[in-house]
Amino acid sequence: MRTIEVDTITENIREMCIEANHFLSADMRRALDHSVQAEKSPLGRQILEQLQENLQIAGEDMIPICQDTGMAVIFLEVGQDVHFEGGSLEEAVHEGVRRGYVEGYLRKSVVKDPLIRENTRDNTPAVIHYEIKPGDRVKITVAPKGFGSENMSRVFMLKPADGIEGVKNAILTAVRDAGPNACPPMVVGVGIGGTFEKCAIMAKQALTRETGVYSSIPYIKKMEEELLDAINKSGIGPGGLGGSTTALAVHINTYPTHIAGLPVAVNICCHVNRHAVRIL
DSSP, X not given: OEEEEHHHHHHHHHHHHHHHHHSOOHHHHHHHHHHHXXXXXXXXXXXXXXXXXXXXXXXXXXXXXXXXXXXXXXXXEEETTEEEESSOHHHXXXXXXXXXXXXXXXXXXXXXSTTTXXXXXXXXXXXXXXXXXXXXXXXXXXXXXXXXXXXXXXEEEEOGGGHHHHHHHHHHHHHHHHGGGGOSSEEEEEEEEEOHHHHHHHHHHHTTSOTTOOOSSHHHHHHHHHHHHHHHTSSOOGGGSSOSOSEEEEEEEEEEEOTTOEEEEEEEEOTTOOOEEEEO
């Protein structure tokens, strides 16, 4: 049994909220750099170069990459041999987000009630997803999610007879409907299977996969490649102003499902696809 003080969780999440909002992850930077070279449209290339310049200014001057610093989504993979001491794990996560957004001078975008709309003034509460794993380590993924792209998310409850082509069509429909509103070039996270809520969580988690790493399932890998090609042929382009770089990656996660269903969720993220990962 390994003991971890919850204050350690708080401090790491505080740092990660600030890191994710000021610095692009290494995999996303590589993908963006590659897109500049691959973009065929002069206007599209100009927009991508402006995005690169924005990232450089953000890092050098310690200002957020984007004014929408998002709602903090936290994935916690907790080893079953870990024991937490010093208080509530969940409260420690919220406190880390609170300190990160207040001390990091990040925009506070969370309202206490979805209808009354009173701002909580510290960007809490976070949205937390827990998973129990073997071992004595804790993997923390902090993914601030802006709502320009979040609002473009879709869940499709398809029929089993719709099959692979129905799934592809649903994903492409979501991307086409999103158009410029998701701040392309985008990363497209997809969850296939499970239930209504399971496919949505898988789609969100798919966004945190390292860009350039494909599914280990051969036919899913092929789907990811085909969909990325189709999306980039849509002509939406950087900033929605045309070009050959509409998406930087398509990541698909799958899970077993019921004989009567074929749930598909599409969670789109803008070009920064903010996330930070640490293992304690």
